[in-house]
Amino acid sequence: MLWAQPKQISQDFNLDANSADVSLIEFAKQADLTIIFPYEKVQSRQANALKGSFTIEQGMSKLLENTGLAASFERDGVVTIKRISIHDTLLEDKSLMQEIVDLLIGNGDNIVTFPEEPSYVELIEVLGIRGSMDWALDIKQESIGVSESIQSEEIGKFPDLNLAESLQRITGVSIDRSEGEGQFVTVRGLGPQFNTVLSNGRRLATDNQGREFSFDTIASELVTSVTVDKTFSASQPSGGIGSVINIKTARPMASKDFKVAGSVKATFDNNSQKITPQGTVFFSHSNDKLGWLVSLSHQTRKARINEVQTDGWLLNTDIPTEQLTSTADTIFVPRNYDQRVRFDQRTRTGGTLVLQYKATPNLDISLDYLQSDFNVKTDSTSLGHWFTSSNLEDVVTDENGTAIAFSQNVGHATDFHARTFDRPSSINALGVNSRWQASPKVLLEFDVSSSKASTKDRIGAGNALTLIGYLNRSSFSISEGNVLPRIAGFESSDPSIVDALGDVTGVSDYLDPINGRAHVMMRRGWNIEDKFDQLKTDITFFDGLDSNIDIKFGFMYSKQSKRNERWDNEKNAVHCSFCGYFPEPDLPDGFQTIFDAGSDFLSGVSGSENLPTRWLRHDGETLFNFLESASDINFDAVIRNNSFTVTENVTSAYLQGQQRSQWRDIELSSLYGVRYENTDIVVTGFESDLLALTILDQTELGQLNSPGRAISKSASYDNWLPSVSIKADWQDNIIARLGVSRSLTRPTMGQLSPSLVLTTTRQGGDLRASSGNPDLKPFESTNFDVTLEWYYQSLSYLSASYFKKKVSNFIVSTVMQTTINDVTDPSTGADSRAPDSEDTLAEFDLTTPTNGQTATVSGFEFAIQHDFNSGWGVVANMTLVDSNAKLDPTDISQKFALTGLSDSQNLIVYYEKGPGQIRLAWNHRDGFLQSLVQIQGPEPTYVRSYQQFDLSASYAVNDNVSVFIEGVNITEENVLKHGRYPNQLLLAQQPGARYSLGLRGIF
The missing domain is CATH 2.40.170.20 (TonB-dependent receptor, beta-barrel domain)
Known part of the structure; x- marks a missing residue:
């Protein structure tokens, strides 16, 4: 996430060509900004050299030129990074293919969003309620299938105290409670046994007699996002006719x-x-x-x-x-x-x-x-x-x-x-x-x-x-x-x-x-x-x-x-x-x-x-x-x-x-x-x-x-x-x-x-x-x-x-x-x-x-x-x-x-x-x-x-x-x-x- 100062003011930049993750971090340092982004989603893209005096908007545009990424300034202080539409331009640098596979095959969850935050705030994951919602909205919008997600508002701060309680905010998802805490999830009328639960894309074992997963076993503070895929693709593991639910934990290379x-x-x-x-x-x-x-x-x-x-x-x-x-x-x-x-x-x-x-x-x-x-x-x-x-x-x-x-x-x-x-x-x-x-x-x-x-x-x-x-x-x-x-x-x-x-x-x-x-x-x-x-x-x-x-x-x-x-x-x-x-x-x-x-x-x-x-x-x-x-x-x-x-x-x-x-x-x-x-x-x-x-x-x-x-x-x-x-x-x-x-x-x-x-x-x-x-x-x-x-x-x-x-x-x-x-x-x-x-x-x-x-x-x-x-x-x-x-x-x-x-x-x-x-x-x-x-x-x-x-x-x-x-x-x-x-x-x-x-x- 990138928090921009007034974008009309020119600043001096001296960046050599490098991978996009390194370049964005260095760009933020030289512009005296704070930046956070999902490392694995931009790491393989090659950003351009940037030397000279530019405004924030000019610098970002030159830095990301021909990378398949583009920056749009949607509100004061908010920069959103999205893929360039196919009818706008064709990707020219095939060394970016690792990120493209995230984009094309990964149900769209490689969208990098920079939500709003005052420039004085230090490094955090996603900043605030609106930042969390903006991130989840981009994932929903870019997915080919029907996919919904909930994003932590910042590291260690999930919207609800319990993962199941957060999931019930998603359309089509309802929960069963145990002693006042959410435990099991039902998606589109199909109960806990009909939903496959993953952690970072991998199947999780359960402590129940059947296949149902208890969401109260994991503290919500350890989780950065949960995605619910309601439609299915051939590359997904089978087991859930209701949904596939993926719990993601924090990554170190999301920050430097x-x-x-x-x-x-x-x-x-x-x-x-x-x-x-x-x-x-x-x-x-x-x-x-x-x-x-x-x-x-x-x-x-x-x-x-x-x-x-x-x-x-x-x-x-x-x-x-x-x-x-x-x-x-x-x-x-x-x-x-x-x-x-x-x-x-x-x-x-x-x-x-x-x-x-x-x-x-x-x-x-x-x-x-x-x-x-x-x-x-x-x-x-x-x-x-x-x-x-x-x-x-x-x-x-x-x-x-x-x-x-x-x-x-x-x-x-x-x-x-x-x-x-x-x-x-x-x-x-x-x-x-x-x-x-x-x-x-x-x-x-x-x-x-x-x-x-x-x-x-x-x-x-x-x-x-x-x-x-x-x-x-x-x-x-x-x-x-x-x-x-x-x-x-x-x-x-x-x-x-x-x-x-x-x-x-x-x-x-x-x-x-x-x-x-x-x-x-x-x-x-x-x-x-x-x-x-x-x-x-x-x-x-x-x-x-x-x-x-x-x-x-x-x-x-x-x-x-x-x-x-x-x-x-x-x-x-x-x-x-x-x-x-x-x-x-x-x-x-x-x-x-x-x-x-x-x-x-x-x-x-x-x-x-x-x-x-x-x-x-x-x-x-x-x-x-x-x-x-x-x-x-x-x-x-x-x-x-x-x-x-x-x-x-x-x-x-x-x-x-x-x-x-x-x-x-x-x-x-x-x-x-x-x-x-x-x-x-x-x-x-x-x-x-x-x-x-x-x-x-x-x-x-x-x-x-x-x-x-x-x-x-x-x-x-x-x-x-x-x-x-x-x-x-x-x-x-x-x-x-x-x-x-x-x-x-x-x-x-x-x-x-x-x-x-x-x-x-x-x-x-x-x-x-x-x-x-x-x-x-x-x-x-x-x-x-x-x-x-x-x-x-x-x-x-x-x-x-x-x-x-x-x-x-x-x-x-x-x-x-x-x-x-x-x-x-x-x-x-x-x-x-x-x-x-x-x-x-x-x-x-x-x-x-x-x-x-x-x-x-x-x-x-x-x-x-x-x-x-x-x-x-x-x-x-x-x-x-x-x-x-x-x-x-x-x-x-x-x-x-x-x-x-x-x-x-x-x-x-x-x-x-x-x-x-x-x-x-x-x-x-x-x-x-x-x-x-x-x-x-x-x-x-x-x-x-x-x-x-x-x-x-x-x-x-x-x-x-x-x-x-x-x-x-x-x-x-x-x-x-x-x-x-x-x-x-x-x-x-x-x-x-x-x-x-x-x-x-x-x-």
């Missing part, structure tokens, strides 16, 4: 000499009332040959999150007919109803290392390393109510069959939970790249990379659960107009309620620790290891067929190995060793203390006045240790048979052409090609046979299994992926684009596991099992895109887009009832507490994924960006998405529907003038189908519409230091989820607001 930049801030969480520190620092140095950059970031956040949760709504359970008042054909009852407070400590530590070496004028070598550790430790306390359908009384339903009132006087459990939701994740990525301009018409690029991600939980601490409780009674009701149901009747004791031994339970008020007895004691979690290795080479021949056509081809080999290990203590029902609320061992009263969630617990959600806000709290690890010492039981988690490893080898080759031509006043650019891919998959795991079901307590059934045996399955498939993109540019400000392509997304890893897993074994016929399918084929999509854009003034544009995707091989879950090895259900006979001769065969709902469905996704995107030239500006966009594969809530037989489909809207208002800036951002996402399953049960999960307001402001104290404030979710919006119908509450979450105050410096 030694630089230090960083920020420190304190963040206040409104729910927890805690203040935590965060800090980021960059060190970089470069000269004409060598550059290095090191960055470090450390963030902590202590959050409190209030929740009410139902794990699922059970369909057509065995409610006694005489207790049911309903005319509906289908009955839904809640599995449970919990009130919970989570205490999160989120620690994110990461950094980057970049080395760039210009070995010769024609050979560049670079090394990139990214490391990020994201450790979430969550301790929660909750009051839980567990319902057993066969014991429900006075059940009343609405017209949809949803139970809106019932009571339970037998077998109801009142439990106090201590639970963890830990997420010890890590990701790293290493890549080495070399670019060699072998001749004026040949460019070779070689890249090798490796990425690893993990969530380490071999002891089952990630989702540990301990229960102290007793048998009780309760009544449940849903009032019209309230989101939160009412739970009552459990507060006082009832001497008529006895346990399995005939002893009276609940002898006093529910807050009296004397009632408490040990119950479920679970250690469980996933140990995930993902590794992605990639080797690729690209060769470009300029003027391959004639003067306006370039040919590019390449090869890539990748190997992904994902190991998903399930660790728990449910084998042989160890977790239920104390199920039944037996009096021994007697728990010391001091194990439990009264917890008060506060009068404002979920106060922003209707019906919160009906919730209990006090319950008993205990420490889970203390209870584990006490029970282990009082018995011979070891509660340690062990690896289970539903662990598996997927190894995926992909070999690909592509051929691509790029052509530029002129038709009257319209400049045409086209990008066309085909990609071939061969995929080989090997899935290995363990499986054991079910031998018997046993009664554990009044609700649970245990499993007896044979020893595990190894199993292995393999599959292979081939795909051809053609693509064509055409861009028509009229007078450099009206652009039309057309794209047609074929793309694919491979099946979710978890759906490939060959093992049969018993997921639920409970009394009352709640028996469920699942199995994967290694023979699943990839999702295949035919994509059509058309856009029209009008760049009517600087920093301003209007755009409209239409897209349509026809996706085949959608995976659906087939559910069938089956018996397993003639095993019987011991709770169905004459004696419900023990097996007998009248027990019936256990019938499981077996869920298996299969290919078969085809769906169409289509929609419109509209955007406007306007700068008022007074410091004020506005950005607004909206996305409208539709599909022929929506879920009909009245059809319980429907097993397939697209998840993630929703309309979304964004509005950003900003002011930037002089040393001050302020930015208010609003995002709204309509309600959407998040999943076809719930935590417990095969019913759908919906997320209600959600909006969020974020605010940021900064003030430059001097040339080097600025002070800033940030606010996230400043109106304290809540997250709400429900089942098939809106009154089937699944989650009400109150993440609260958070605010930051900090300093940022560049030296």
